[in-house]
Amino acid sequence: MPTCYRHPDKETWVRCQRCDRPICPDCMRDAAVGFQCPECVAEGNRGVRQAKSTFGGSVVRTPFVTYTILVINVLVFGAQYLAGNEVTGELAMWPAGVAVLDQYYRLITAAFVHGGVFHILFNCWALYVVGPYLERAFGHVRYVALYLISALGGSVLGLWLDPLNQPTVGASGAIFGLFGAVFVVGRKLNMDVRGIAVLIAINLVITFVVSGISWTGHIGGLITGSLLAGAIAYAPKNNKTLWQVLAITGALALLAVLVVVRASAILAAV
Structure with a gap:
C-alpha cells in the first residue's frame, strides 16, 4: 500500500492531482478537482497575481x-x-x-x-x-x-x-x-x-x-x-x-x- 510522501508512516490511496504523489489527510488541500499536496498549492499561489490598491499598495481592509x-x-x-x-x-x-x-x-x-x-x-x-x-x-x-x-x-x-x-x-x-x-x-x-x-x-x-x-x-x-x-x-x-x-x-x-x-x-x- 502506498504511503504519504511527507508522512511515510501513513498509508493512503489518495494522490495529488498535479504531481501524482500520494498524500495523507493531513497533507490534502482542496482543489477544483480532487486534492493537491502543500507544495503544489504553494507553487500555484506564486503564480497568482496579488491584488493591489488603486495606486499600487497592498489592499487595505482596515485602515x-x-x-x-x-x-x-x-x-x-x-x-x-x-x-x-x-x-x-x-x-x-x-x-x-x-x-x-x-x-x-x-x-x-x-x-x-x-x-x-x-x-x-x-x-x-x-x-x-x-x-x-x-x-x-x-x-x-x-x-x-x-x-x-x-x-x-x-x-x-x-x-x-x-x-x-x-x-x-x-x-x-x-x-x-x-x-x-x-x-x-x-x-x-x-x-x-x-x-x-x-x-x-x-x-x-x-x-x-x-x-x-x-x-x-x-x-x-x-x-x-x-x-x-x-x-x-x-x-x-x-x-x-x-x-x-x-x-x-x-x-x-x-x-x-x-x-x-x-x-x-x-x-x-x-
Missing part, C-alpha cells in the same frame, strides 16, 4: 494606520493635559530649538501635539473622514509616508519663515497635505473634486483671517502633500513602485536639504 495616528494624537493630548506645558514645550515645533539645539525631532513630533480641545477635535475629525479613503487608495506604507512628509513639509516652511522663538503645534500641516492628496486623487480618477476644493478654500481663508493659526504649517503641508500625492498617483505604469519610492525618498531628501540650509543660516546669524 489601521489612520486609527493608530488618531490614538497617538489622543494619548499625547492626554499627556499634555496631565503634565501641562512640559509635554507641549518638549514636542512643539520651535525654529530655534531645531537649529540651535539640534532638536530635529520637533519637525515631526509637533504634528502630534495640539493647542486645545477644538484644535485636536477638528484635526482628528478631518483625519477620520479623509484618512481611511486615502489609506485604501495608496496602501499603508505610501499613506503613512504621505502623512508624515506632509507634516514635515509644514514644519520646514515654518523653520524658514516663522520667528525663531515662535512655537507651533498641531497635525494641521499633515491634514492639509491629506486634503491636497484627496484633490489630486479625485482629479486622477476623474471624480468631482468641487467639494474638497471648497473645503480647502474655506480652510485657507480661516488660516489667514483668524489670528494664532500657523499659516506656514498649513501651506507647507498642502504643497508638500499635493506634490507627493501627484507623484505617487501619476507614477508611470512601468516600474510604478520604483518611481513612487524615488518620489518619496526624493521628497525626504529635498526637505532634509532645506532643513540643513536653514539651520546653518540661523546658526551663522546667532
Whole structure:
C-alpha cells in the first residue's frame, strides 16, 4: 500500500492531482478537482497575481494606520493635559530649538501635539473622514509616508519663515497635505473634486483671517502633500513602485536639504 510522501508512516490511496504523489489527510488541500499536496498549492499561489490598491499598495481592509495616528494624537493630548506645558514645550515645533539645539525631532513630533480641545477635535475629525479613503487608495506604507512628509513639509516652511522663538503645534500641516492628496486623487480618477476644493478654500481663508493659526504649517503641508500625492498617483505604469519610492525618498531628501540650509543660516546669524 502506498504511503504519504511527507508522512511515510501513513498509508493512503489518495494522490495529488498535479504531481501524482500520494498524500495523507493531513497533507490534502482542496482543489477544483480532487486534492493537491502543500507544495503544489504553494507553487500555484506564486503564480497568482496579488491584488493591489488603486495606486499600487497592498489592499487595505482596515485602515489601521489612520486609527493608530488618531490614538497617538489622543494619548499625547492626554499627556499634555496631565503634565501641562512640559509635554507641549518638549514636542512643539520651535525654529530655534531645531537649529540651535539640534532638536530635529520637533519637525515631526509637533504634528502630534495640539493647542486645545477644538484644535485636536477638528484635526482628528478631518483625519477620520479623509484618512481611511486615502489609506485604501495608496496602501499603508505610501499613506503613512504621505502623512508624515506632509507634516514635515509644514514644519520646514515654518523653520524658514516663522520667528525663531515662535512655537507651533498641531497635525494641521499633515491634514492639509491629506486634503491636497484627496484633490489630486479625485482629479486622477476623474471624480468631482468641487467639494474638497471648497473645503480647502474655506480652510485657507480661516488660516489667514483668524489670528494664532500657523499659516506656514498649513501651506507647507498642502504643497508638500499635493506634490507627493501627484507623484505617487501619476507614477508611470512601468516600474510604478520604483518611481513612487524615488518620489518619496526624493521628497525626504529635498526637505532634509532645506532643513540643513536653514539651520546653518540661523546658526551663522546667532
